[in-house]
Amino acid sequence: MLSIGALSRQTGTKVPTIRYYEKIGLLPEPGRSTGGQRRYGSAEADRLAFIRHARQLGFPLDDIRELLDLSDHPDRPCEEVDAIARRQLDLIGQRLERLVALQGELQRMVTSCQGGATSDCRVLEVLRSHANCLCETPGDRAPDA
Amino acid sequence: MLSIGALSRQTGTKVPTIRYYEKIGLLPEPGRSTGGQRRYGSAEADRLAFIRHARQLGFPLDDIRELLDLSDHPDRPCEEVDAIARRQLDLIGQRLERLVALQGELQRMVTSCQGGATSDCRVLEVLRSHANCLCETPGDRAPDA
DNA sequence: GATAGGGTCTATAGTCACTATAGGTTCAAG
DNA sequence: CTTGAACCTATAGTGACTATAGACCCTATC
Numbered sequence: 001m002l003s004i005g006a007l008s009r010q011t012g013t014k015v016p017t018i019r020y021y022e023k024i025g026l027l028p029e030p031g032r033s034t035g036g037q038r039r040y041g042s043a044e045a046d047r048l049a050f051i052r053h054a055r056q057l058g059f060p061l062d063d064i065r066e067l068l069d070l071s072d073h074p075d076r077p078c079e080e081v082d083a084i085a086r087r088q089l090d091l092i093g094q095r096l097e098r099l100v101a102l103q104g105e106l107q108r109m110v111t112s113c114q115g116g117a118t119s120d121c122r123v124l125e126v127l128r129s130h131a132n133c134l135c136e137t138p139g140d141r142a143p144d145a
Numbered sequence: 146m147l148s149i150g151a152l153s154r155q156t157g158t159k160v161p162t163i164r165y166y167e168k169i170g171l172l173p174e175p176g177r178s179t180g181g182q183r184r185y186g187s188a189e190a191d192r193l194a195f196i197r198h199a200r201q202l203g204f205p206l207d208d209i210r211e212l213l214d215l216s217d218h219p220d221r222p223c224e225e226v227d228a229i230a231r232r233q234l235d236l237i238g239q240r241l242e243r244l245v246a247l248q249g250e251l252q253r254m255v256t257s258c259q260g261g262a263t264s265d266c267r268v269l270e271v272l273r274s275h276a277n278c279l280c281e282t283p284g285d286r287a288p289d290a
Numbered sequence: 291g292a293t294a295g296g297g298t299c300t301a302t303a304g305t306c307a308c309t310a311t312a313g314g315t316t317c318a319a320g
Numbered sequence: 321c322t323t324g325a326a327c328c329t330a331t332a333g334t335g336a337c338t339a340t341a342g343a344c345c346c347t348a349t350c
Contacts, residue, residue, distance in 0.1 A: 003317090005326060015327085016309060024307095035316045037327055046273070053272050057247055061307070067272065074264030082258050085268045089251045092244055099241050102202055106234045113227050119219030123230045127198050127212065128191070148346095150297060160298085165337060180345045182298055206336070292350085299344065305337085315328065320321100 001031075002040040011048045018048065026051060026065060059088055146176075147185040156193050163193065171196060171210060204233055 008015045021027040027047060030038045047068065054064045063084050070081050105126075112122040153160045166172040172192060175183045192213065199209045208229050215226050250271075257267040 003326075014309080017307085019328095020308060033316085033327095035327085037316065050272050055307090057251060057272075067269065070263050070266075071269050071273070074262060076263050078258065078261060078263045078266035078268070081263055081266050081268050082255065082260075085251060085255050085258070089248065089255055092248045092251060096241065096244050096248060099237055099244065103234065103237045103241060106202060106230060106237060110227065110230050110234055113223065113230070115227075116223055117219060118215050118221050118223045118226060121215075121223035121226050123223070123226050124212065124216050127195050127202075128216070148297075159338080161338060162336085164299095169336095178345085180298090182345065200336090294349090295347095297344100297346075300342095302340085304339070306335100308334085310333070311331085313329095315326100317326075318324100320323090 002045065004038045004040070007040045007045060007048065010045060011052055013048060013052055021048070021051065024061070026061065026068070057088065058092060059084070063088065147190065149183045149185070152185045152190060152193065155190060156197055158193060158197055166193070166196060169206070171206065171213070202233065203237060204229070208233065 002010065004015050004018055007013070008018060018027065022029060027044060030040050030044055033039055050068065050071070051064055054067060055061075059067070067081060067084060070076060070078070109123045109126045114120075114122070118124060147155065149160050149163055152158070153163060163172065167174060172189060175185050175189055178184055195213065195216070196209055199212060200206075204212070212226060212229060215221060215223070254268045254271045259265075259267070263269060
């Protein structure tokens, strides 16, 4: 039986994160010691490891919830799992494309800066003028990983 | 003089976002109509365009605040600007590296899935076992863009 | 001048995935 | 039996917005 701190060290997950996962229902409520402290077995440790690994791969918690659910039902077909993974792969592809473009523009900005006063700064100039920038995807956001 | 909606359309920024930028001090408090509605001139429009462009390049708002400040002082040397841009470039490089690794692992997962029941699902199996995964950077996060 | 509608106002809460804090309790070693 | 680290709960904060509610304004048409 592991304390929350031991589980934290074992899985590389911070203690508040474990409690957070419990609160949002990703981890089951564990047993408690007589004094009321959480005690974990290997099933919980496996589940948490699964979650952390999926998080490292950038899956959002809602997807992970679904993956865990599917994982709990070995008889169900794995198409849904596949779909979730492919969706995530797609997303990462999109982010990569975008990041490469950003890197390009930033690189151009930085290398064209010759020093001097900010009044002549090429970086600021580029930021000021929208000429020759990407600006394809105006208001998008992309989280994590 | 532009209404907030007109400025929104001109810069591709949502109206609540403009008000949010004002609240956190990135945009100055604009003049108002007799009825109390915000009215913007071209200086504000330029400033907002600068902010949006920097955001598209992934700069966090705090960096943008500093860039705007430097931009307001044309006599100062542009080294700081350069440093901020280089830092951002670095960050993007790191994110790219990581995303490429993620893409690789996800791709392997997805292509090795042969269909069938979730009990044999290769995707879930990989998520369950930490063997041959990246796991170098345990608890890191990386926002935006 | 009245009215209709769309735009605008403020304030507040929600998003995602945590992280930090405060103030108290329990556990294990010595 | 005492110490001090680890644990408990509850709440608030992060970043960069987004959404909602309920009231008010502005302009155009009648």
